[in-house]
Amino acid sequence: MQVTSSVREPLVTGGKTYHDVTHDVSRQVEGKPSLSWFLAFLTAAGVLALGSIALIATLWEGIGMWGLNKTVGWAWDITNFVWWVGIGHAGTLISAVLLLFRQKWRTSINRAAEAMTIFAVICAAQFPIIHMGRPWLGAYWALPLPNTFGSLWVNFNSPLLWDVFAISTYFSVSLVFWYIGLIPDFATIRDRATGLRKTIYGALSFGWDGAAKTWMRYESVSLILAGLATPLVLSVHTIVSFDFATSVIPGWHTTIFPPYFVAGAIFSGFAMVLTLMIVTRKVFKLEDYITIGHIELMNIVIIITGSIVGIAYITEFFIAWYSGVEAEQYAFINRATGPYWWAYWSMMTCNVISPQLFWVKKIRTSIVATFALSIVVNIGMWFERFVIIVTSLHRDYLPSSWAMFYPTWADVGVYLFTFGLFFTLFFLFAKFFPVINMAEVKAVLKSSSEKVSK
Amino acid sequence: MERDTHFVLGVYDDEDVLLHAVEEVRASGVKIDEVYSPYPVHGLEHVLGYKRSRLPIAAFLFGMLGTSLALTMQFYMMRFDWPMIIGGKDYAAFPDFIPVTFEMTVLLAAFGMVGVFMISSNLKPWAQPRIFDVRSTDDKHIMAIDIANNSAMDLAKIEAILKSSGATEVNKKSFD
Numbered sequence: 001m002q003v004t005s006s007v008r009e010p011l012v013t014g015g016k017t018y019h020d021v022t023h024d025v026s027r028q029v030e031g032k033p034s035l036s037w038f039l040a041f042l043t044a045a046g047v048l049a050l051g052s053i054a055l056i057a058t059l060w061e062g063i064g065m066w067g068l069n070k071t072v073g074w075a076w077d078i079t080n081f082v083w084w085v086g087i088g089h090a091g092t093l094i095s096a097v098l099l100l101f102r103q104k105w106r107t108s109i110n111r112a113a114e115a116m117t118i119f120a121v122i123c124a125a126q127f128p129i130i131h132m133g134r135p136w137l138g139a140y141w142a143l144p145l146p147n148t149f150g151s152l153w154v155n156f157n158s159p160l161l162w163d164v165f166a167i168s169t170y171f172s173v174s175l176v177f178w179y180i181g182l183i184p185d186f187a188t189i190r191d192r193a194t195g196l197r198k199t200i201y202g203a204l205s206f207g208w209d210g211a212a213k214t215w216m217r218y219e220s221v222s223l224i225l226a227g228l229a230t231p232l233v234l235s236v237h238t239i240v241s242f243d244f245a246t247s248v249i250p251g252w253h254t255t256i257f258p259p260y261f262v263a264g265a266i267f268s269g270f271a272m273v274l275t276l277m278i279v280t281r282k283v284f285k286l287e288d289y290i291t292i293g294h295i296e297l298m299n300i301v302i303i304i305t306g307s308i309v310g311i312a313y314i315t316e317f318f319i320a321w322y323s324g325v326e327a328e329q330y331a332f333i334n335r336a337t338g339p340y341w342w343a344y345w346s347m348m349t350c351n352v353i354s355p356q357l358f359w360v361k362k363i364r365t366s367i368v369a370t371f372a373l374s375i376v377v378n379i380g381m382w383f384e385r386f387v388i389i390v391t392s393l394h395r396d397y398l399p400s401s402w403a404m405f406y407p408t409w410a411d412v413g414v415y416l417f418t419f420g421l422f423f424t425l426f427f428l429f430a431k432f433f434p435v436i437n438m439a440e441v442k443a444v445l446k447s448s449s450e451k452v453s454k
Numbered sequence: 455m456e457r458d459t460h461f462v463l464g465v466y467d468d469e470d471v472l473l474h475a476v477e478e479v480r481a482s483g484v485k486i487d488e489v490y491s492p493y494p495v496h497g498l499e500h501v502l503g504y505k506r507s508r509l510p511i512a513a514f515l516f517g518m519l520g521t522s523l524a525l526t527m528q529f530y531m532m533r534f535d536w537p538m539i540i541g542g543k544d545y546a547a548f549p550d551f552i553p554v555t556f557e558m559t560v561l562l563a564a565f566g567m568v569g570v571f572m573i574s575s576n577l578k579p580w581a582q583p584r585i586f587d588v589r590s591t592d593d594k595h596i597m598a599i600d601i602a603n604n605s606a607m608d609l610a611k612i613e614a615i616l617k618s619s620g621a622t623e624v625n626k627k628s629f630d
Contacts, residue, residue, distance in 0.1 A: 018492065018593030144531060153531040157540045162553040169557040173564045180568065183577065184591070188492070191588040206572070207581025210590050212489040214575045216499040220507040221571045225564060228513075232560050239553055442493040442593075446469065 011105055011444055014288035018442050021289075025436045026189055028284050030197075033431055036283060041427040048420025054413020055130070063133050065410035071403040072393045076411045077127045078243075079385040080418065083268070084124035085167065085240055086261070086381060089233055090269025091117025092174055095181075096229035099222065105297055107440040108289040111185075112280060113273045114178040115433070119425040120272070121171045123418035128163070130414065159242035166239040170232055177225045180218070183208045184439040237265045244388065251331035251392030256319070260312035264381060267305035267351070270298050271377035276426065278371045280435060289436050292365050299364040302377065306355035309384075313352065331392055339404060340391045343383050350380020460628040461487065462612050463586055464597040464621035469495045472595045475619035476501040479597070482615050484607060487600040490590040509567055509574075516566025517559045524558035525551060586627050597621070 016024070033041075058065045068075055091113040098106040132138045140147050142164045144154050154161050186205035190198055208214070241257035274295065281290040320332040335344045354376050358364040363373075395402045429435070464479075466472040472495065479486060480503070489498060532538075533546040543550070572578065590596040599612060616624045 022492075022592045144527065151531075152536055155540060156528045156532050156554060157543060157547055157550040159553075162557075165554045165557040169561040173560060176564060176568050180571075184493075187583075188591040191585065191591045203579040206577040206579055207583040208577065208591075209583040209585065210490045210492060211575075212491065212495070212498045212502055213504055214577075215491060215494040216504055217507050217509055217571050217575055219494050220509045221567060224510055224513045224567060228560050228564050231556075235553070235556060242553075439493040443495075 011291075011293070012108070012289055012441060013291055016288060016445065018445065021436075021438055021441050021445065022188055022192070024286065024289070025185075025434045025438050025441075026192060028430075029189055029432060029434060030192070034283075037427065037431060041424070041431075044420055044423035044427055046420070047416055048424050051413050051415075051417025051420050054410045055126075055417045058130060058410050058414060059135070063131060065408060066414075067406045067408045067411055069403050069405070071396055071401050072390055072405040074393065075386075075390050075405045076407055076415060077131050079382065079389055080415050081124050081127035082240055082261075082385045082389075083378075083382050084120045084127075084418065084422075086237065086265035086268045086385075087272045087378070088117040088120035088124065088170075088174075088269065089237060089262070089265035090273045091115070091120075092170075092177075092229050092233040093266055093269065094273070095177060096226040096233065099226040100230060104444045105294055107444050108286075108436050109273065109277060109294060109298075110440070111178075111181065111433075111437040112277060112430075112435050114174060114181070115426065115429045115435075116273060116276060117174050117269075118171065118178060119422050119429075120269075121167065121174070122425070123422050125167060125171070126414070126418055126421075128160075159239060159246050162239045163243060166236045170236045173225070173229060173232060177222075177229060180221060180225070181437055181440070182433065184210065184218070185434040185437065188438055189434065234262055237261045249392050249396075250325070250327040251335070251388065253328075254316060254319070256312055256315055260309065260316075263305045263308035263312065264351075264384060267302060267309055267355075268378055268381035270301050270305070271374040271381070274298055274302075274370055274374040275378070278367055278374075280430060284430070284435065286436060289441065292367075295367065295370055296361075296365050299358045299370060302355050302373075303358045303364075306351060306377070310352035313348070327397070330395075334395055335387060335391045338391065338395070340387065340394070343387050343391070347380055347383040347387050350376050351384060354380070460601055461586065461626065462599045462601060462609065462616065463623075463625045463627055464599070464616035464619070465587065465589070465623040465625065466595040466597065466620060467593075467622050468620075469498075469595065471620040472597070473497055473501055475597065475616075475621065478619045479599075479615055484599060484612055484615055485603045487598045487603065490586060490596040490598065492591050492593060492595075495595070509571055512570040513563045513567035517563030519566070520559040520562030521555055523562070524555040528554060584629055587625070598627075 012021075014020075054065075063077075066075070066077065068077075091110075094106045094113045095110040098110075129135045129138060132141060139145060141154065142161070145151075182204075183206050186201050187208035187210065190201040190205050193201055238258040238261065241261035244252035245254055245257040247253060277290050278295070281287050317332050317336075320328045323329075334340075354373055357369070357373065363369045390405050394404060464475065466475060469491075472489070472491075476486065476489065476498065480501070486502065489502065491498070528551040529546055532551075537545040539545070540547075586598050587594065587596045597616070599616075601609065601612075604612060613624045
């Protein structure tokens with residue numbers, strides 16, 4: 001017999017019963033969309049449409065539309081790519097790593113966080129694909145396909161190719177993991193529905209009936225997928241960091257990159273989860289499921305990963321000095337004091353200093369402060385990638401070719417396009433899919449609700 | 455009793471009552487067809503006497519397949535089909551092949567295992583499941599007993615066993 005612990009806070013508050021969980025989560029799938037949802041959705045779709053203009057212009061004219069030049073050959077595109085991939089990492093961390101560590105609080109946030117992962121990876125993938133210039137031929141450059149060169153294969157020594165495999169595996173495994181979790185909840189909605197909705201959710205639920213044998217297999221599949229996704233999520237940002245670390249550019253050629261990028265990814269991912277969840281719990285009235293306790297725990301993850309990132313920045317600086325390599329030393333001094341000093345210090349303030357505020361309990365349990373800081377962290381993480389990429393490139397070995405990077409309207413527009421895409425997908429998800437994993441919340445309900453544990 | 459009744463259903467509210475009920479019902483000689491729950495109940499597979507799932511073995515075998523396919527592909531393309539010196543490295547630059555090998559191992563293990571799970575549990579978009587009670591995906595655990603498998607026992611006796619094991623309702627259900 002399970003008992004409610006007197007030491008731990010309940011995971012779900014408000015004395016919910018099993019039926020309450022079903023009702024509270026299915027409610028917004030079944031009801032008419034609210035006016036606020038419509039406004040939010042239309043705004044996102046509008047940004048998507050507006051950004052599409054820049055996307056089409058870039059595809060039509062070529063990537064000369066961007067502000068790249070001979071010296072700074074990678075800028076906003078790769079910055080945005082790494083930023084979006086990083087955001088994606090939190091979903092897998094919550095659903096896989098926290099499952100392995102038996103952190104039961106993850107059950108009410110894992111669904112939305114995994115959805116965020118999938119949408120963020122879709123947004124990330126836009127940039128390398130567009131940057132190919134002629135994406136319709138991209139399959140020949142990115143995949144080992146036989147071609148008319150008879151066959152000159154893709155280069156398996158290149159981290160850019162590893163990235164293709166890493167990101168596509170990450171996307172498809174996350175999608176499968178997410179969908180397997182959705183099947184029982186689609187069945188719940190199917191069994192409450194009639195007519196067309198019953199047909200649609202019936203097909204989406206794959207004929208799920210909740211048999212004990214199927215649940216046993218489901219649990220087994222979840223555990224193995226979590227075991228596979230854990231090294232996978234670490235490998236993805238490791239390989240993204242290899243894009244830089246295996247080059248010989250001062251500022252990029254650093255062995256610290258893999259752990260530093262992974263910590264940064266989790267840091268920015270949790271910040272984005274918080275941004276989204278704080279809004280979602282309010283709009284859908286899910287405060288009893290996504291409690292202040294959840295927000296506090298996520299903020300603790302932000303302190304830890306933010307501090308790791310801070311230590312990484314300092315270590316990089318120290319090693320640049322200690323290496324005795326002048327080019328390396330210059331690259332770092334130039335980051336902090338050169339023409340891009342403002343980007344460097346924005347990064348330092350947003351990523352290293354501001355998350356330390358979460359040491360104060362009042363701040364990490366405050367919704368307003370958390371929401372504001374979650375946005376600050378994501379701004380900081382965007383600047384981190386910008387600093388690494390642009391400041392390392394803009395002053396290369398030949399002072400005569402030193403240059404600055406200035407984004408064009410197309411750079412801004414394509415970035416906006418991905419924001420529109422992300423939020424359009426997220427709002428559609430929030431309306432038509434159960435945003436909380438009902439089955440898994442019910443499974444942990446007994447230890448946390450006084451009504452069902454009588 | 456009605457002739458077309460094929461299943462007796464015990465409806466349970468609580469997972470712990472259910473676990474004991476399954477033990478009691480099985481001990482009294484009634485064969486349980488299946489138990490349907492809205493969420494995974496830990497230990498239910500043990501009291502029902504199910505063997506451990508072999509899906510992890512499937513995942514391992516598919517993973518091995520991914521590893522071998524990835525290594526074969528890379529060595530064939532880079533060492534045999536079109537050897538080329540890249541960055542002064544060996545044609546067969548084994549360490550460089552590890553990331554892609556790892557990713558393909560994970561990809562095939564995950565998709566292979568999920569595919570086996572879908573097939574073995576008959577999960578497909580056009581599947582028409584037998585729903586004994588719609589509340590089994592909401593808040594009730596449904597124990598289904600197939601009368602044909604328990605012909606030795608009187609129907610009234612099965613119902614009495616279910617009631618005494620803690621079922622809040624005992625219903626009947628038949629499918630065409």
